[in-house]
Each structure stands twice: as C-alpha cells, then as structure tokens.
Amino acid sequence: xxxxxxxxxxxxxxxxxxxxxxxxxxxxxxxxxxxxxxxxxxxxxxxxxxxxxxxxxxxxxxxxxxxxxxxxxxxxxxxxxxxxxxxxxxxxxxxxxxxxxxxxxxxxxxx
Amino acid sequence: xxxxxxxxxxxxxxxxxxxxxxxxxxxxxxxxxxxxxxxxxxxxxxxxxxxxxxxxxxxxxxxxxxxxxxxxxxxxxxxxxxxxxxxxxxxxxxxxxxxxxxxxxxxxxxxxxx
Numbered sequence: 510x511x512x513x514x515x516x517x518x519x520x521x522x523x524x525x526x527x528x529x530x531x532x533x534x535x536x537x538x539x540x541x542x543x544x545x546x547x548x549x550x551x552x553x554x555x556x557x558x559x560x561x562x563x564x565x566x567x568x569x570x571x572x573x574x575x576x577x578x579x580x581x582x583x584x585x586x587x588x589x590x591x592x593x594x595x596x597x598x599x600x601x602x603x604x605x606x607x608x609x610x611x612x613x614x615x616x617x618x619x620x
Numbered sequence: 621x622x623x624x625x626x627x628x629x630x631x632x633x634x635x636x637x638x639x640x641x642x643x644x645x646x647x648x649x650x651x652x653x654x655x656x657x658x659x660x661x662x663x664x665x666x667x668x669x670x671x672x673x674x675x676x677x678x679x680x681x682x683x684x685x686x687x688x689x690x691x692x693x694x695x696x697x698x699x700x701x702x703x704x705x706x707x708x709x710x711x712x713x714x715x716x717x718x719x720x721x722x723x724x725x726x727x728x729x730x731x732x733x734x
Binding site: 550 | 665712723
C-alpha cells in the first residue's frame with residue numbers, strides 16, 4: 510500500500526520565521542504535488558515536482574523532490590499570516606488512476 | 621472562468637437516511653473526482669467519472685455511489701448514513717485525467733450525521 514507520511518502534523522510559528530514540512534514515502538512516485546487548503550475551501554494546487562532532485566520556487570516557498578522520488582519538502586521563508594493553512598502532498602497511485610494524499614501539515618502563522 | 625461549485629455547502633442528516641451531493645465542474649472539464657476528507661483519515665479518493673462513466677473507484681463500501689450527466693455535472697449519493705460518514709466531501713474537476721493534469725477543487729460539502 511502506498512502511503513505518504515507528512516510531518517510535522519501541526520506547526521505554530523511567529524511571522525518572519527522559516528519552516529520546513531516534509532512528505533515521505535517508502536514508494537517511488539512519478540511526481541508529487543503540493544496543495545494548500547484554507548478553512549472552508551478546497552485544496553489549491555501550489556506546484557508539481559516531476560524530476561528527482563528538482564527544486565521549484567514559488568515566491569517565498571521552495572519545493573524539493575528527493576533524488577529517489579520517494580520524498581519531498583516544502584520550505585517557507587519569512588512566513589506570513591497569509592501562509593496559514595493545511596499543506597497537503599499528493600502522488601499518483603501505482604495504477605495511475607487516482608491521487609493519494611498525505612494527511613497534511615496544519616500551519617498557523619501569528620503576527 | 622467560474623470555478624467548481626458544490627451544493628449544498630452544509631448538510632445535517634440523521635443516521636439511516638440517504639443524501640445526495642452535487643458538483644458542477646469548470647466549463648469544459650470532463651473528469652470529476654470525489655473525495656472524502658476527515659481529520660483521522662485525511663483526503664481519500666471515492667471515485668472518478670469521465671464522460672458519464674465511472675472510470676475509477678476507491679476503497680469505499682457500495683453505500684457510496686455517484687453518477688455524471690451529459691453536461692459533466694456530477695452527483696454523489698450516500699445511502700443508509702452512518703455516524704462515520706460525517707466528513708467534508710470534495711469534488712475536483714480536470715480536463716481529462718485527474719492524475720495527469722491539475723485538478724481544481726470545489727469548496728466542499730460539510731456533511732454531519734447525527
């Protein structure tokens with residue numbers, strides 16, 4: 510069974526701090542996606558990483574795909590209250606028919 | 621363009637009842653996927669419809685069913701509701717395959733079973 514484990518489960522920080530959240534699996538994924546979900550809304554896709562070792566930047570967010578394509582990380586520089594939300598990673602299952610989601614990291618950034 | 625819409629946004633039902641949820645995808649999107657989100661299990665795939673046919677199905681009991689209409693709108697039905705069915709039900713639309721292209725999620729329907 511393919512699983513995506515996300516850590517930490519909860520993170521509460523002050524505005525301006527840096528943070529990293531992780532998405533790990535024992536399975537190889539052809540690609541991984543990162544979503545952010547705000548309260549009362551559905552998840553919104555932030556980025557898709559495809560190549561092992563790939564690094565993508567989205568403003569203050571940096572996403573990395575592990576060399577073996579089994580893990581990924583999301584680093585946020587100088588977090589802002591607007592970054593608050595649930596961060597989810599997702600990968601395509603082995604059959605290629607559906608996305609598997611991690612349980613997410615709930616981030617709270619206070620000013 | 622308009623996003624994915626889901627109705628109703630909130631629903632309270634009693635155990636044993638049935639419920640129907642609706643999802644209108646982005647115009648031009650033919651694939652609609654449904655997910656159940658709970659604090660304990662996270663986001664879990666229910667099923668996917670494409671061109672009025674169920675193309676893929678997750679590991680949920682037969683009480684969960686769905687359908688898609690010719691205009692790509694989709695409905696999800698849960699019969700004989702159980703307390704454990706309380707969850708946020710999300711639908712997502714994409715152009716063709718949900719695993720190959722970006723999926724756009726709706727805001728969800730919050731179902732509470734009492």
